[in-house]
Amino acid sequence: MSAASKLPPAMTVAEFIAWIPPGGSDRWELVDGTPHAMAPATPRHGAIQNEAGRLIGNHLAAERPACRVVTEPGVRPRVRADHNVRVPDLAITCSPWGDDGKVLSDPLVLVEILSPSNEADTWANVWAYTTIPSAREILVLHTAGIRAALLRRQDDGLWPEDPQSLVAGDVVVLESVGFAAPLVAFYRTSGLPS
Secondary structure, eight states, X not given: OOGGGGOOSSOOHHHHHHHSOTTOSOEEEEETTEEEEEOOOOHHHHHHHHHHHHHHHHHHHHHOTTOEEEESOBXXXXXXXXXXXXXXXXXXXXXXXXXXXXXXXSOSEEEEEEOGGGHHHHHHHHHHHTTOTTOOEEEEEESSSSXXXXXXXXXXXXXXXXXXXXXXXXXXXXXXGTEEEEGGGGGTTSOOOO
């Protein structure tokens, strides 16, 4: 019997965390009380994710050593917080280490890698991330071409209705951690023509 066939009707975050098999190879997120299996990343997705983590991680090591990049952490949006754990590709936090639970507290920056096959789910996650009080920036890197979208929380605490669009000649600036790099650097090992 598969794990999906054993699902209760509407899980809370606590039930979800207890349900996740320890050391299991499946990746799951909780969306409005329903566990969703996450497909393995494509090689291009993984290459972009790795480059983003390396670029940002190297910057943090040199300039913001109290901060760190975390790969595929669970985060809790404030929308139906008791029934949602989403999993971005990367997150940056500068908060001290906590209890080392299954959910990352206080993510500052969230990064998603957008594949055409999961576009709707990725954008649903992005808009859910805007409800996390600590989040300041959300970067969405595309796999179908060298382009990105960046959302930055405004001084009044609100998010813009539309993200800033970035293309191959642009620089990605993450103000919250003082990071800047050419967008093409994220795609160094992606096989996409620059």
